[in-house]
Structures are given as structure tokens and as C-alpha cells.
Amino acid sequence: MDARQKLIVLQMAIKVADVGHMATHYEQHVEWSRLL
Known part of the structure; x- marks a missing residue:
């Protein structure tokens, strides 16, 4: 995997975590x- 793909x-991952x-x-x- 090159730097752009990473x-x-x-x-x-950040977007999925934000939506989740x-x-x-x-x-x-509140705790998180x-x-x-």
C-alpha cells in the first residue's frame, strides 16, 4: 500500500468512527x- 492509499x-476510519x-x-x- 502506498502513502496515498494509507x-x-x-x-x-476516522469518518466511520465519527458516524458510529x-x-x-x-x-x-458523554463519557467518550x-x-x-
């Missing part, structure tokens, strides 16, 4: 946000 994979975060229970959302 960057695309990382960008996709909205699907959690409110309490978990607090940890950031």
Missing part, C-alpha cells in the same frame, strides 16, 4: 467525549 484508509459515535447511547457518548 491516507485514504485512515480518513475512512453518534449511534451510541447518550451516557457512552469527556475522555477526548
Whole structure:
């Protein structure tokens, strides 16, 4: 995998994590946000 492909994979992982975060229970959302 070249550097460009690695960057695309990382960008996709961040987007998926961001969307997945909205699907959690409110309490978990608050806890994860607090940890950031």
C-alpha cells in the first residue's frame, strides 16, 4: 500500500468512527467525549 492509499484508509476510519459515535447511547457518548 502506498502513502496515498494509507491516507485514504485512515480518513475512512476516522469518518466511520465519527458516524458510529453518534449511534451510541447518550451516557457512552458523554463519557467518550469527556475522555477526548
